[in-house]
Amino acid sequence: MSKLGQIxxxxxxxxxxxxxxxxxxxxxxxxxxxxxxxxxGLFARGLALGIEFRGGVEYEAKVKVTSxxxxxxxxAVKATNAKGLGDPVVTTIxxxxxxxxxxxxxxxDIGRVREAIAKEAGxxxxxxxxxxxxxxxxKQIADKAIWALVVFLVLVFAVIWLYFREAKASTAAIxxxxxxxxxxxxxxxxxxxxxxxxxxxxxLTILGYSLYDxxxxxxxxxxxxxxxxxxxxxxxxxxxxxAVNQTVVRSINTTVTALLPVGxxxxxxxxxxxxxxxxxxxxxxxxxIAVGAxxxxxxxxxxxxxxxxxxxxMQALSKRVAAKKAQVAKAATAPAEPAxxxxxxxxxxxxAVQDTPRKADRATGSAPAASTRPMKAAAAGRPQPTRKxxxxxxx
Numbered sequence: 076m077s078k079l080g081q082i083x084x085x086x087x088x089x090x091x092x093x094x095x096x097x098x099x100x101x102x103x104x105x106x107x108x109x110x111x112x113x114x115x116g117l118f119a120r121g122l123a124l125g126i127e128f129r130g131g132v133e134y135e136a137k138v139k140v141t142s143x144x145x146x147x148x149x150x151a152v153k154a155t156n157a158k159g160l161g162d163p164v165v166t167t168i169x170x171x172x173x174x175x176x177x178x179x180x181x182x183x184d185i186g187r188v189r190e191a192i193a194k195e196a197g198x199x200x201x202x203x204x205x206x207x208x209x210x211x212x213x214k215q216i217a218d219k220a221i222w223a224l225v226v227f228l229v230l231v232f233a234v235i236w237l238y239f240r241e242a243k244a245s246t247a248a249i250x251x252x253x254x255x256x257x258x259x260x261x262x263x264x265x266x267x268x269x270x271x272x273x274x275x276x277x278x279l280t281i282l283g284y285s286l287y288d289x290x291x292x293x294x295x296x297x298x299x300x301x302x303x304x305x306x307x308x309x310x311x312x313x314x315x316x317x318a319v320n321q322t323v324v325r326s327i328n329t330t331v332t333a334l335l336p337v338g339x340x341x342x343x344x345x346x347x348x349x350x351x352x353x354x355x356x357x358x359x360x361x362x363x364i365a366v367g368a369x370x371x372x373x374x375x376x377x378x379x380x381x382x383x384x385x386x387x388x389m390q391a392l393s394k395r396v397a398a399k400k401a402q403v404a405k406a407a408t409a410p411a412e413p414a415x416x417x418x419x420x421x422x423x424x425x426x427a428v429q430d431t432p433r434k435a436d437r438a439t440g441s442a443p444a445a446s447t448r449p450m451k452a453a454a455a456g457r458p459q460p461t462r463k464x465x466x467x468x469x470x
Contacts, residue, residue, distance in 0.1 A: 092316065092317065092320040093320065093323075094316060095316055095319045095320070095323075095372065095373060095376065095377065096312045096313075096315055096316040096319070096376065096377055096380050097312075097316070099373075099377035099380070099381070102373040102374060102377065103374070103377070106254060106370075106373075106374055109258050109261075110254065110257050110258065110261075112261065112265075113257050113258050113260065113261020113262065113264070113265075114257065114261060115261075116261050116264040116265040117260060117261050117264045120264050120265065120267070121264060122260070122263060122264055122270045123263075123264075123267050123268065123269050123270060124269070124270050125269040125270055125271035125272075125274075125355075126164075126176045126208050127208060127216065127271055127272055128214070128216065128217055128270065128271075129178075130178075130179050130208055130209050130211075131176055131177050131178045131179050131180075131207075131208060132176070132177050132178075132179065132180050132185055132188070132205055132206070132207050132208070133174065133175070133176050133205065133206045133208065134174070134175040134176075134177075134188065134189060134192050134203055134204065134205050135168075135172055135173070135174050135175075135203070135204045136172065136173055136192050136193065136196040136198060136202065136203045136204075137171060137172055137196070137198065137202070138171075138172065138173045138195075138196040138197075138198075139171070140167045140170045140171065140172075140173065144165075144167060144173055145165045145166070145167065145173075147195060148163075148165045148173055148175055148192065148195055148196075149162075149163055149165045149175075151191045151192065151194070151195040152165075152175055152177065152188055152191055152192065154191065155184070155187045155188050155191050157177070157180055157181075157184035157187060157188055158180070158181060158184060159178055159179065159180065160177055160178065160180065160184070160188075161177065161178045163175050163176065163177045164176040164177075173192075173196065175188075175192055179207075179209075185205060185207070189203045189205055216272055216275070220275045220279075223279065224256075224279070224282075227279070227282060228249060228252070231245075231248070231249065231252070231282075231286060232245045232246075232248075232249055233245075235248050235286075235290065235293075238290075239293060239297060243379060243382040243383060244293050244379055246378075246382065247375050247376075247378035247379040247382060248286060248289050248290070248293070248375055250374075250375075250378055251285065251289060251370040251371065251374045251375040251378065252282060252285055252286060252289075252370075254366075254370050254374060255281065255282075255285045255363060255366045255367050255370055256278060256281075256282070256363075258362070258366045259278060259281065259359060259362045259363045259366060260278070262358075262362045263358070263359070266358075268354070268355060268358055269355065270355070271355045273353075273355040273356040273359075274355045274356070274358075274359050276356060276359075277355065277356045277357070277358070277359025277360045277363065278359050278363065280359070280360060280363070281359060281360060281362075281363025281364060281366075281367055282363075284333070284363065284364055284367050285363065285366075285367030285370060285371065288326055288329070288330075288367060288368060288371035289367075289370070289371040289375045291322060291325070291326075291371075292318060292319060292322050292326070292371055292372070292375065292376055293375070293376075293379065295318035295319075295321055295322050296314065296315050296318040296319075296376060296379065298318070299314040299315070299317055299318045300314045300315070303392065304388050304389070304391075304392055307392070307395040307396050307398075307399045308396070308399075309396065310384075310389070310392060310393045310396050311380060311383045311384055311389045311392065311393075312380045312384060313396075315376050315377075315379065315380045315383075316376075316380075318376070319372060319376050323372055326368055326371060326372055327368075329368075330364060330365070330368035333364050334361065334364055334365060337357055337360045337361045337364060338357075338361055340353055340356075340357040340360075341354070341357035341358055341361050344356075344357050
């Protein structure tokens, strides 16, 4: 068995453990900092919406990409002075294509920009493809994505509630889910990646992954807390912490296994291809999977424990467990205390009783007085031999 496997077995048996629930204030504080940074980046910088959401015109042309390709094509498009052009977004695709995205333009300006791109690329104008994307189409996608997210959250809340028969479990899972989405969107805002339909797909995908890991942990919590109010061995937080320790190795293994291929796709989409759906999809998946694993271990179980510990039955259980621990601790120290405190006194008393006559005898110079207690004969109770009279001997 590997070292990680041995650690996992010890965690499952409860031989070693980390107090996830006991350190919840630290993890809550860390999550609060991450959420604040994400919201700050979101409101300060905003999301870099792709052309699918903001609308515009997209051009593509084959060209041999060099270090100055992006700058050259950007300057060529700006030189057209098209109305409402703004700052064009120029990217390269696999070192053999250039893509130029602009704001919505009039038909005459669309042709002028196409000719400028063709001239810079050294190809005929008819070899430069263009595509107009209306902002209304992007708005429809955004509205449908928001509605899909709302419906998804409502259905997830209902399903978890029905499965665990516990509304607090649904609440903790949804809070952890919102936490994951907020941090993922904040990373997009801070890095400046374009938000495209592929990004929306990635965000919706990580919702399912995060919930899957959380439900696995909650299922173990339910197993450990079944009938817990009928005993006084563990509190709800203790049982929850044990459940997290029993599943943490599994969570780490599945997360690493999922992150490795997604990370490879992210590197290929960012470094090799430079742009496209792979980059947008893989970044959302990578950040979402990592944050989802974190929340399913450190946030969701702790929230569930906090909610449950407020119930009167769980508060009474905590008092009983605390009283039993105090009783056990007192019983463990009780035998040692009387022996330590009373032994000298008993020894002194016995010494005083034994030494008093001897000291008096030495003081008067006389022998110890004989005991007045009647003494039994040494042979008392022992059968004695009888001898026949001499006249009867030999007969």
